[in-house]
Amino acid sequence: MLLAQNVPEGVIGAFKEGNSQELNKYLGDKVDLIIQNKSTHADKRTAEGTMAAFFSNHKVGSFNVNHQGKRDESGFVIGTLMTANGNFRVNCFFRKVQSKYVIHQIRIDKTDE
Numbered sequence: 001m002l003l004a005q006n007v008p009e010g011v012i013g014a015f016k017e018g019n020s021q022e023l024n025k026y027l028g029d030k031v032d033l034i035i036q037n038k039s040t041h042a043d044k045r046t047a048e049g050t051m052a053a054f055f056s057n058h059k060v061g062s063f064n065v066n067h068q069g070k071r072d073e074s075g076f077v078i079g080t081l082m083t084a085n086g087n088f089r090v091n092c093f094f095r096k097v098q099s100k101y102v103i104h105q106i107r108i109d110k111t112d113e
Helices: 002-006 009-017 020-024 044-057
Strands: 027-035 038-043 060-071 074-083 086-097 100-111
Touching: 009 020, 009 060, 009 074, 009 086, 020 044, 027 044, 038 044, 044 100, 074 100
Parallel strands: 027 100
Antiparallel strands: 027 038, 060 074, 074 086, 086 100
């Protein structure tokens, strides 16, 4: 799979573990966060803190990748995050910056899946 070579596997691991510090390694300098309809354009540090708070409030049980893909200078991962407080659909979008993929948007929505 081409994507695995370009979009970091560590991102998937970070969601599986609910680990904002690991996720931080892959964040771009500016990240759009849309978490349960609350939208923020955050710098890397603020984004990491926001994700830490989310993971603290929603203890992660597992994360399953539903779709992933790549086109030109961008990529995405869509998955279902199973937590103690229900399931969430995660859309994570990447852009290529200096030969590596970084996260520029994370969207998390509650789901009935």
